[in-house]
Amino acid sequence: MKNYKRLLIYIKPYLGTFGLAIICIICASGANLYLPWIIKDMIDKVLAERDMAMLNFISVSIVVVFAFRGFFYYWQSYLVSYIGQRVVVDVREVMFKKFQRMPMAYFDKHQTGETMSYLTNDVGAIQSALVDNLIEMFTEGAILIGSIAMMFYLDWKLTLLTLITVPLVAWAMRIFGKKIKSTGTVIQEKLADITSLLQESISSIRVVKSFVRESYEIDRFKVENELNFKATMDNVRLTSLLTPTVEFLAAVAVTLIVWFGGYEVVNGIMSAGALVAFLTYAVNLANPVKRLSRIYGRLQKAMAAIDRIFTVLDLPETVNDKPNAIDLPKVVGSVTVENVTFSYDGIHNALENVSFEVKPGQMIAFVGPSGAGKSTIANLIPRFYDVTEGAIKIDGNDLRDVTVNSLREQIGIVPQETLLFSTTVMENIRYGRLDATDEEVIAAAKSANADKFIRDLPEGYQTQIGERGLNLSGGQRQRMAIARAMLKNPQILILDEATSALDTESEKIVQAALDDLMVGRTSFVIAHRLSTIFAADKIFVIDKGRICESGTHKELLELGGVYSNLYNIQFSSL
Numbered sequence: 322m323k324n325y326k327r328l329l330i331y332i333k334p335y336l337g338t339f340g341l342a343i344i345c346i347i348c349a350s351g352a353n354l355y356l357p358w359i360i361k362d363m364i365d366k367v368l369a370e371r372d373m374a375m376l377n378f379i380s381v382s383i384v385v386v387f388a389f390r391g392f393f394y395y396w397q398s399y400l401v402s403y404i405g406q407r408v409v410v411d412v413r414e415v416m417f418k419k420f421q422r423m424p425m426a427y428f429d430k431h432q433t434g435e436t437m438s439y440l441t442n443d444v445g446a447i448q449s450a451l452v453d454n455l456i457e458m459f460t461e462g463a464i465l466i467g468s469i470a471m472m473f474y475l476d477w478k479l480t481l482l483t484l485i486t487v488p489l490v491a492w493a494m495r496i497f498g499k500k501i502k503s504t505g506t507v508i509q510e511k512l513a514d515i516t517s518l519l520q521e522s523i524s525s526i527r528v529v530k531s532f533v534r535e536s537y538e539i540d541r542f543k544v545e546n547e548l549n550f551k552a553t554m555d556n557v558r559l560t561s562l563l564t565p566t567v568e569f570l571a572a573v574a575v576t577l578i579v580w581f582g583g584y585e586v587v588n589g590i591m592s593a594g595a596l597v598a599f600l601t602y603a604v605n606l607a608n609p610v611k612r613l614s615r616i617y618g619r620l621q622k623a624m625a626a627i628d629r630i631f632t633v634l635d636l637p638e639t640v641n642d643k644p645n646a647i648d649l650p651k652v653v654g655s656v657t658v659e660n661v662t663f664s665y666d667g668i669h670n671a672l673e674n675v676s677f678e679v680k681p682g683q684m685i686a687f688v689g690p691s692g693a694g695k696s697t698i699a700n701l702i703p704r705f706y707d708v709t710e711g712a713i714k715i716d717g718n719d720l721r722d723v724t725v726n727s728l729r730e731q732i733g734i735v736p737q738e739t740l741l742f743s744t745t746v747m748e749n750i751r752y753g754r755l756d757a758t759d760e761e762v763i764a765a766a767k768s769a770n771a772d773k774f775i776r777d778l779p780e781g782y783q784t785q786i787g788e789r790g791l792n793l794s795g796g797q798r799q800r801m802a803i804a805r806a807m808l809k810n811p812q813i814l815i816l817d818e819a820t821s822a823l824d825t826e827s828e829k830i831v832q833a834a835l836d837d838l839m840v841g842r843t844s845f846v847i848a849h850r851l852s853t854i855f856a857a858d859k860i861f862v863i864d865k866g867r868i869c870e871s872g873t874h875k876e877l878l879e880l881g882g883v884y885s886n887l888y889n890i891q892f893s894s895l
């Protein structure tokens with residue numbers, strides 16, 4: 322219930338519209354309430370007393386009432402849908418913002434599809450809950466209250482008798498509601514699983530095809546799909562059972578009316594027309610009760626989605642600016658790592674007591690076996706994660722004391738695999754600095770050795786990139802990433818195995834572009850191929866999260882340790 326109230330906060334900006342909608346709903350359902358009254362007059366006055374004037378009046382009023390009702394009906398659905406859709410758009414935006422700000426650690430632990438499911442399936446569930454249910458809820462609610470009021474007016478004793486069934490209905494709805502909500506949770510979870518699987522197998526379609534695992538993937542999908550079906554059917558069973566249960570209780574109420582009301586008419590306490598009108602109201606009452614119970618079921622299911630959404634919205638954004646964080650001044654380029662220990666999971670240390678110092682403009686290289694912690698160091702400098710112990714300082718500023726944005730704006734990263742967006746080549750490079758002119762973009766592409774191949778593309782710089790840039794070669798994508806970094810013009814550069822995915826030929830071209838990029842910047846280079854780091858000012862050999870050797874290429878060879886071993890392995894065949 323708490324979360325439902327929180328959802329109401331999103332309705333708050335539209336309270337004015339909401340008020341108007343309620344007025345329209347009341348007017349439209351008020352018109353409905355007039356109809357039994359017509360029946361009463363028809364029986365008691367026109368049929369019993371042969372009152373022609375009344376007949377004329379009734380005929381005219383039917384036409385008028387329906388026109389009136391139509392007008393307000395239009396506005397009620399328009400306004401309520403408007404509010405519902407606005408809320409959905411707002412919630413979706415808030416969620417999107419949340420995911421943009423979520424720390425890296427969140428994305429390490431959650432599948433992309435799961436994240437997408439929140440924005441599609443869960444927000445979708447809110448949409449139907451709000452738009453469809455809100456209209457029905459208020460219409461039926463208004464008819465319900467109006468009918469009861471009319472019934473009291475016609476015969477209060479009979480009304481009280483009818484209302485005996487109300488606690489029973491409420492009790493049934495409570496029991497069902499709880500169960501329906503828990504099935505709703507399962508449905509949303511299963512939907513998230515399906516979305517994850519879908520996202521995973523479509524985005525890894527190359528792997529799937531190369532291993533001829535299409536039927537394996539299809540089977541995997543079938544399993545999840547069927548699980549979702551089962552969860553949905555559990556929900557359907559409950560909601561479908563709720564309606565007949567409530568209907569049965571309503572039938573009991575009608576029986577009571579017929580019996581007691583009939584007795585009153587026979588004894589002349591009540592007029593025949595009044596009883597017919599009363600019964601019409603009572604049947605009118607059964608409809609809203611039945612629909613409200615169905616709405617209630619759907620709301621319970623939507624509650625599950627709402628809970629999921631608010632759980633995500635409440636997740637901490639761990640890497641956050643301190644309240645008194647300053648903007649990092651223009652970076653000169655000295656980096657100090659002081660006794661840094663870091664753990665991703667709080668159990669195993671990925672880095673242990675790492676310390677080193679880098680002067681502005683130096684090129685630093687990290688080598689070492691897989692899993693040693695090289696990428697981890699690279700992740701800590703742009704503060705994708707906070708250090709567990711120790712400190713990292715740039716020009717003497719502790720990273721935790723400066724704003725994340727001002728820090729990352731001054732760091733360029735060329736990752737092992739470049740992700741491109743599905744827009745033009747021009748816009749992809751401009752991603753490095755959004756206010757760059759076309760000329761600046763082209764200049765950056767030139768220094769990244771990318772200009773030539775871009776001009777050879779069908780539409781040059783205006784060529785549309787396919788999803789994730791898959792219609793370009795690895796080397797071409799890498800050079801676009803370098804162009805991006807050139808454009809950003811950061812003082813600190815991180816190259817995490819930027820050339821390791823390339824063949825020797827494109828590696829040479831990319832390396833030349835990288836060498837240009839590194840001039841005058843503090844650079845951290847992670848490389849498996851030692852040939853790319855001979856020129857480094859300092860090489861750190863990392864093993865099991867510790868620095869085990871450091872020095873220049875020449876010094877380390879003379880030392881005759883891990884590095885010289887690596888060197889001998891890589892170059893013995895030459």
Ligand SMILES: Nc1ncnc2c1ncn2[C@@H]1O[C@H](COP(=O)(O)OP(=O)(O)OP(=O)(O)O)[C@@H](O)[C@H]1O
Nearest residue numbers: 429665666671689690691692693694695696697698
């Ligand atoms: N996001 C993560 N969450 C939890 N543990 C991680 C994460 N990333 C890396 N690790 C763990 O931290 C350790 C260091 O990983 P890291 O990626 O820094 O190695 P690396 O030296 O870059 O290896 P490689 O040469 O294979 O890229 C490994 O044991 C790895 O399993």
Ligand SMILES: [Mg+2]
Nearest residue numbers: 695696697817
């Ligand atoms: Mg790595």
